[in-house]
Amino acid sequence: MSEAQKNWRHGRNAKLAIWSRLSTAVGRRSLIILAGILLANAGIAYADGNKNDKWVGTWSASPQAASSPLQINGQTIRQVVHTSIGGEQIRVRLSNAYGTGSLVIDSAHVGLRSNGSSIAPGSDRVLTFNGSSSTTIPPGALAVSDPVNLQVSDLGDLAVSIYIAGNVSATTEHTLGLQTTYVSPVGDFTGAASMPLVGTATTQSFYFLTGVEVQAPKQSVAIVTLGDSITDGYQSTPDANRRWPNRLAERLQARQRGNNTVAVLNAGISGNRVLHDNVGTNALARLDRDVLTQSGAGFLIVLEGINDIGIPGLFSVLFPTGPYASEFVTADQIIAGHRQIIDRAHAMGLTVYGGTLTPFQAFVPGLYYTPDGEAKRQAVNQWIRTSNAYDAVIDFDKVIRDPSNPARILPAYDSGDNLHPNDAGYKAMADAIDLSLFK
Numbered sequence: 001m002s003e004a005q006k007n008w009r010h011g012r013n014a015k016l017a018i019w020s021r022l023s024t025a026v027g028r029r030s031l032i033i034l035a036g037i038l039l040a041n042a043g044i045a046y047a048d049g050n051k052n053d054k055w056v057g058t059w060s061a062s063p064q065a066a067s068s069p070l071q072i073n074g075q076t077i078r079q080v081v082h083t084s085i086g087g088e089q090i091r092v093r094l095s096n097a098y099g100t101g102s103l104v105i106d107s108a109h110v111g112l113r114s115n116g117s118s119i120a121p122g123s124d125r126v127l128t129f130n131g132s133s134s135t136t137i138p139p140g141a142l143a144v145s146d147p148v149n150l151q152v153s154d155l156g157d158l159a160v161s162i163y164i165a166g167n168v169s170a171t172t173e174h175t176l177g178l179q180t181t182y183v184s185p186v187g188d189f190t191g192a193a194s195m196p197l198v199g200t201a202t203t204q205s206f207y208f209l210t211g212v213e214v215q216a217p218k219q220s221v222a223i224v225t226l227g228d229s230i231t232d233g234y235q236s237t238p239d240a241n242r243r244w245p246n247r248l249a250e251r252l253q254a255r256q257r258g259n260n261t262v263a264v265l266n267a268g269i270s271g272n273r274v275l276h277d278n279v280g281t282n283a284l285a286r287l288d289r290d291v292l293t294q295s296g297a298g299f300l301i302v303l304e305g306i307n308d309i310g311i312p313g314l315f316s317v318l319f320p321t322g323p324y325a326s327e328f329v330t331a332d333q334i335i336a337g338h339r340q341i342i343d344r345a346h347a348m349g350l351t352v353y354g355g356t357l358t359p360f361q362a363f364v365p366g367l368y369y370t371p372d373g374e375a376k377r378q379a380v381n382q383w384i385r386t387s388n389a390y391d392a393v394i395d396f397d398k399v400i401r402d403p404s405n406p407a408r409i410l411p412a413y414d415s416g417d418n419l420h421p422n423d424a425g426y427k428a429m430a431d432a433i434d435l436s437l438f439k
Contacts, residue, residue, distance in 0.1 A: 055091070056220045056296030058083040058152070060211045060265040061174035063289075064280045065098040069169040070207060076184040078161040078195055079177075079209050080113050082241045084249035085263040086154040087214030092127055092145045094162070095210040096137040097289070098172040103137040103208065105129075106165040109190040110148065113157035117182040117195040124191055125150050142210070152214060154253050160209055161190040174206040175279070176229070176270045178238045181205060204238060211265075213295050220261040221298035223248070223438060224291045224350075226283060226341070228307050230358060231268025235415035235422060242423045243268075247430030255435055262438050265294055273307045274337035276327045278315075284340055292348045299438055300345050301394060303355035305334045306419075309376050310360065310368035317367055331379035338380075342389055353437060354390035356381045356397035361407035363419035374407055392437055399432040400425050 059081045092110060096103040108127035111119035125148040129135035137143045152158065165188075185199030225231050225245045233243030249264040267290040271279030280286070283304050291300060308329050315324035338354065345352045357377050363369050385393055400421055402410045409418060413425030421429065 054216055054218045054220060054296060055213045056085065056087075056216045056261075056263050057222050057265045057294045058085050058087070058090075058212055058214045058263050059158075060093075060224075060267060060290075060294065061177065061206045061209065062267045062269050062280070062286065063095045063097040063172045063210050064175055064269060066169075066171050066173040066175070067279075069171045070173070070183070070203065070205070071167070072164050072170055072183075072207075073167045074165055074186045076161055076163045076187065076189040076192075076195075077207055078117050078159055078182040078184070078189075079206055080179050080181070081158050081160060081209070081212055082179070082246065083152055083154065083156050083158060083212065083214070084265070085214060085216060085220065085253075085261045086152045086156060087216050088149065088151055089147045089215040090150055090152055090158075091147050091213050092160055092209070093211035093213070094135075094137060094143045094145075094208045095172050096139060096141055096143075096208065097210075099137070099139045100171065101139060103168065103172075104134065104164065104166060105137065105143070105162050105208075106134050107163040107188055107190045108133075108145065109161045110150065111159050111161075112150070112152070113159040116180075117159070117200070119159050119193055121193070123150065124193075126191070144213075147215065154256075155250060158212060160212070161192075162208065163188040163190045170207040172208055174210070174269075176232050176234060177204045177206045178233055178236060178243070179204060179206070180239055181207070211294070216261055216263075216296070220263065220296060221438070222263040222265050222294060222296040223299040223301060224265045224267050224294050224297050225301045225303070226287070226291055227268040227301075227303040227355075228272040229268070229270035230306075230420060231266065231303055232270045233266075233268070233426065234270050235417070235420040236426055237423055240423075242426055244421075244426040244429040247427050248433055251430060251433075251435060252438065263296065265297070267291055267294075271307060271311070272304065273311060274304045274334055274341075275308055275329055276311075278307065278311055284337060287341060287344060292345065292350070297350060300341075300350045300352045301355055302338065302341055302352065302390075303357075303396065304341075305338070305380055306357045306360060306377065308334050308337075309357075309373045310363070313370060313373070314364055314368040331376040331383075334376070334380050335383050338384075339389060351391050351437075353392050353394050354384040355394045356384050358397050358421075359401045359407050359409050360419045361405070363417060368419075392434075394433055396429050396432065399428050
């Protein structure tokens, strides 16, 4: 007999001895019931482990410190998110990133959004946190809900409702949500089919809600898009999901084959810079939180740097007592920031693609746009295109610039401010991305 066979026989005999003692102690009938429970639980775990064995983010919004926080006093907030990929189980991320005290979430629900603030019948689910219907999130921390069974479709809408019984300032928000959020009158309406007709207010920001994840096949992966207002979708149509990351998700869904599912997570913050804070923590400081710890992340697209060029000139005039006059940077400094993002993302196993900076001539000329700033943009773009530091290049600049005046956006893609694309421009950006980059 081999050594392995001896070990197996020894283990079997030990288990039989334990079974015999249990039979004597609790009786055969009780043991059969116990065995049935254990087998049932093992069957559930086995089914879940074989069908869905990986958490992947399907939607995200990067947290920001609110400049004028929403005041919540015993109210319910219902927020609508648009998924990129679907699944049969989901969990929700709530953040107290910029809170100065503990945040108590007294109740939370999730359901399929039908229209407006309404939830599709039969889809309401209670969210729990380690088995409890409420949770306390310390300052700076994140809370992830327990999984709930809910059939979520690709490119579908979810309604996430949270009730806060106390008087709280929503210091953690995502300002440019571009999606209607419903703030109820006083009361817990988390399980309501829709928000009350009277007394409900609306905003277009997200509060505390920073992510939704689905359990998906192990082949699934997420693309994180790190950027500023152009990634955040500024000037796109509200409640229409026409940011370029949304359009990219639509294209990826249209080409789906089998279990090769690719999600898209938006980590854009309007006004964001690589090297300095502005409306949002700088990209280097928020990289870990907003990109590297996203569930299932495998790819990163970086479109950052135009605000590093333009904001110091504009804001040093608008806010002469602020720090902006000392925040002028060179093209080499912006490039060094990009190299840091690449190195840190590579260390975590991500494939990283660089997006070229898009045209900005005539956006607040003489302050935000200057000839010197244009020279910096060209230098950064030349480095992105030729350095081979990125795993590949997505040439957004080439796609939306005016061929007759390459320093400006093509008029058909211009939202009207000479910096931000319109819906057609965002679509053109997404359409220019080679989907073979995401295999």
